[in-house]
Amino acid sequence: MRVDTKSRIAKRMHGxxxxxxxxxxxxxxxxxxQGRNIIHLEIGEPDFxxxxxxxxxxxxxxxxxxxxxxxxxxxxxxxxxxxxxxSAQHSQRIDPKNVIVTPGAKMMIFSIIQxxxxxxxxxxxxxxxxxxxxxxxxxxxxxxxPVKLEEAKQFRFDFDxxxxxxxxxxxxxxxxxxxNPTGGVLTGDDLKxxxxxxxxxxxxxxxxEIYSEIYYADRPASILDVPGVLDRVLxxxxxxxxxxxxxWRLGYGVVPEDTFSAIELFVNNSVSSTATFxxxxxxxxxxxxxxxASRKMVAEFRKRRDVFADGLNKIxxxxxxxxxxxxxxxxxxxxxxxxxxxxxxxxxxxxGVAALPGTAFGExxxxxxxxxxxxxxxxxxxxxxxxxxxxxxL
Ligand code: PLP
Numbered sequence: 001m002r003v004d005t006k007s008r009i010a011k012r013m014h015g016x017x018x019x020x021x022x023x024x025x026x027x028x029x030x031x032x033x034q035g036r037n038i039i040h041l042e043i044g045e046p047d048f049x050x051x052x053x054x055x056x057x058x059x060x061x062x063x064x065x066x067x068x069x070x071x072x073x074x075x076x077x078x079x080x081x082x083x084x085x086x087s088a089q090h091s092q093r094i095d096p097k098n099v100i101v102t103p104g105a106k107m108m109i110f111s112i113i114q115x116x117x118x119x120x121x122x123x124x125x126x127x128x129x130x131x132x133x134x135x136x137x138x139x140x141x142x143x144x145x146p147v148k149l150e151e152a153k154q155f156r157f158d159f160d161x162x163x164x165x166x167x168x169x170x171x172x173x174x175x176x177x178x179x180n181p182t183g184g185v186l187t188g189d190d191l192k193x194x195x196x197x198x199x200x201x202x203x204x205x206x207x208x209e210i211y212s213e214i215y216y217a218d219r220p221a222s223i224l225d226v227p228g229v230l231d232r233v234l235x236x237x238x239x240x241x242x243x244x245x246x247x248w249r250l251g252y253g254v255v256p257e258d259t260f261s262a263i264e265l266f267v268n269n270s271v272s273s274t275a276t277f278x279x280x281x282x283x284x285x286x287x288x289x290x291x292x293a294s295r296k297m298v299a300e301f302r303k304r305r306d307v308f309a310d311g312l313n314k315i316x317x318x319x320x321x322x323x324x325x326x327x328x329x330x331x332x333x334x335x336x337x338x339x340x341x342x343x344x345x346x347x348x349x350x351x352g353v354a355a356l357p358g359t360a361f362g363e364x365x366x367x368x369x370x371x372x373x374x375x376x377x378x379x380x381x382x383x384x385x386x387x388x389x390x391x392x393x394l
Contacts, residue, residue, distance in 0.1 A: 016135050020360030024344070028354035039383045041371045042354040044180065046244040046327070048300075051285070051293040054243065058281035066277040072268045073260075074101025074252070075279040082252055085286050086237075090224040098254050102267060103274045105210050105238035105251030110136045111270070112206060112234045112253060113172075115262040117142045121171040124162065128330075128361030128368070130180045130208070145170070148364045151332060154321065155184030159193050166197065172204045172234070173197065178211040178220055181361045181370040182330045183323020188221035195229040204259075206234040210251075213242040213294065215325040216302050224254075231256050241326075242294050243285045248278045301327050304373040304380055311384040315391055327374045330358065334367035336394055343369060351390040353383050 024042040032038050049055075073079065076096070083096040102108040109132055117123060119141030125133045127146030137144040147162050149155040162173075173194060177186040186194075198205050207223040223233050238251030255263055267273070284290060305322060312320040312331050320331035333343055340357035347353045347369075358365025373380060 012139050012141060016138055017131060018135075019131055020356050024348070024354050024356055028348060031348070031352070036352055038348070038352045038354055039375070039379050039386065040354050041373075041375060041383060042356050043374075044328070044372060045246040045374060046241065046297060047374045047376070048244040048293075048297045050245050050248070051243060051290040053284040053287055053289050054245065054281050057284040058248075058277055061277040061280040066280050068276060070101075070273040070276040070279060072273050073264050074099070074274060075276065078279045078282055079252075081283050081286050083254075086224060086254065090222055092224055092227070092230060094224070094254055098257065098260060099252060100255060100260065100263060100267065101250070101252045101274050101279060103249040103251070103271055105208070105236050105240065106132050107249075107267075107271065108236050108238070108251045108253040109133065109206070109208065110139075111263050111266045112236070112255065112259075113137055113140050113142075115266045116204065116234070116259055117171055120169060122167060122169040123172045123174060124165055124170060125174045125362075126157070126176060126179065127363065128181055128358055128365035129174070130176060131361060133174050133206075133208075134362070142171070143169075146362055146364065149179070149182060149184060151182075151321065154324075155179060155182035155330070156186055156190055157194075159190075162194075163197060166201050166203070170201065170203055172206050174206045174208070175223070176208040176210075178215055178323070178325020180211065180326055181328050181356070181358070181365070181368075183321070183326050183328055185215065185217075185220045185324040188225070191221050191223055191226050195223070195226045195232075198229060198232050204232050204234055205229070206236065208236040210236065210238050210241055211326040212237065214298055214301065214327060216298075216305060216322070217324050220325055234259065239282055239285055243282075243290065244297065245282075245285070248282070250274065250278055250282055301373060304375070304377055305329070307377060308371070308373050308380050308384065311381075312387070315384075315388050317391055317394075318387075327372060329371045329373060330368050331371065332367060333369050336391055338394065340366055340368060347387065347390055351386040353386050353390075 079096040079099040083094040113136040121142040235254040239245040317336040344357040356370040358368030
């Protein structure tokens with residue numbers, strides 16, 4: 001019997017794309033099974049281990065019986081510690097009552113969008129951008145409206161273009177700084193302009209700052225430092241990147257009081273709550289020893305960024321800005337003449353380097369590649385050699 005699979009799948013799932021990193025990882029792993037040597041530059045996670053105090057606390061809390069449901073919005077002690085951490089870093093006091101914990105920042109993004117966006121609404125997103133925004137918006141029946149991030153502006157917004165895209169249907173402006181995939185960072189002035197637009201048009205701002213503590217110049221500006229806009233800010237952050245805790249699945253949000261119950265209700269009805277022992281262990285993420293481990297990791301990322309970007313800039317046909325934050329390079333490969341998709345596929349097949357095409361992050365990613373530098377210097381040097389040789393044969 002032939003089954004019409006399409007009719008069995010909900011319409012809202014048609015055209016939804018997953019994270020290309022997971023697909024590329026599966027292809028690369030298959031090639032490894034066939035005996036090929038692959039350098040992995042596709043995945044967006046630190047190659048460091050979770051700091052020891054957090055791991056030890058996780059084991060302790062399991063043994064102490066932290067194995068039951070947690071309150072939906074998270075363990076109060078963790079919500080308080082998150083609020084204290086943010087209040088110490090920023091000029092405004094964050095109230096633990098506005099903090100909500102989810103299994104990963106991605107779930108926070110999804111929960112926020114599902115709770116505040118209606119079918120027919122428009123949500124402005126940077127392009128290229130982390131693809132989960134687009135997917136979450138489409139699954140809510142809303143329309144993602146891309147605004148191009150220009151390399152000529154160090155991958156920041158053109159504010160005339162951003163203002164032009166606002167309509168009576170716009171509900172949220174999504175921002176992400178430091179940014180995946182470009183490593184671009186919005187300035188304090190950029191954030192003020194975004195806040196002004198949000199006030200003028202009565203919009204919300206979803207500010208994803210998951211890379212806020214992985215930066216290579218001045219500390220990135222945060223929407224939490226912009227006065228008079230907190231009542232419109234849906235702030236997203238998490239433990240995955242800065243504490244090398246991707247597999248723990250732990251993210252959080254700070255949301256305005258009038259949106260909190262709806263977001264909490266979505267979490268209640270989807271995942272019930274976040275694992276209890278992971279939340280208890282995450283309290284150790286804010287101690288001095290863990291902060292030291294994070295600082296060392298970022299110092300190592302900086303070395304790799306410099307070696308990798310300098311090396312790429314010596315390859316004819318490739319130019320690469322040095323990212324100001326996160327751990328990705330976003331080199332311009334347009335002068336090689338190969339479209340991004342072909343470049344990434346052929347680079348994997350012929351040279352054994354797994355990278356992501358810029359188009360995995362939106363149509364304006366054409367002409368670019370995303371390379372993670374969360375890999376050893378030795379592998380980065382080897383990847384540079386393979387890319388150099390691959391490009392020379394085009
Ligand atoms: N936001 C951005 C910009 C990301 O790059 C990622 C992960 O790649 C996430 C959110 C999701 O992080 P988590 O692992 O906490 O779900």
